[in-house]
């Protein structure tokens with residue numbers, strides 16, 4: 723059974739390495755997509771702002787056109803005033819002119835508002851564009867770095883997985899599922915038995931059972947934590963001397 727312990731120890735070492743690699747296999751792509759997601763969010767914000775800017779510019783153009791057309795109307799009406807014969811008609815046209823002028827001064831205020839909005843959004847856009855291009859550069863470097871690491875992990879993983887299969891085939895079929903179960907639960911399946919104590923859970927091992935660990939006539943599991951027990955050579959020797 724000593725050979726089995728050696729093989730289990732070897733398998734445990736490979737499994738530990740495999741699970742570290744698996745952590746990276748999961749973690750690296752997640753980190754890449756986090757960076758990509760952040761860039762995507764910034765790009766979306768920027769594109770929303772640009773759509774808003776287009777809308778503001780359209781509003782501005784409409785206001786300018788309306789203002790210009792009203793100016794034209796005012797000019798024509800003022801020209802017409804000279805040709806009007808009746809006082810009533812004159813007063814009506816004058817009212818029309820002053821109404822249009824009032825409308826125009828409202829339009830001018832709106833135009834100023836719109837121009838302020840455009841100015842604000844333009845500076846926001848150029849600020850974000852700068853931020854985004856700096857971020858794109860920074861993240862591209864980071865992403866490339868992670869991708870490189872991910873490739874390295876993939877290169878290591880496949881042969882190690884094969885190595886695991888090879889080692890696992892050397893473990894007796896009754897012990898392998900026991901090992902797998904404890905390994906999955908605790909991340910380690912072996913525990914050193916020392917001075918009748920399991921170093922995995924620090925509980926006492928009954929003397930009879932401990933003797934069996936020393937002789938290793940069969941695979942012994944700790945009664946408390948169920949880990950597969952083994953002992954060091956010196957312990958066996960000192961036990962042999964006292965016996």
Ligand SMILES: [Zn+2]
Nearest residue numbers: 920923944947
């Ligand atoms: Zn234990």
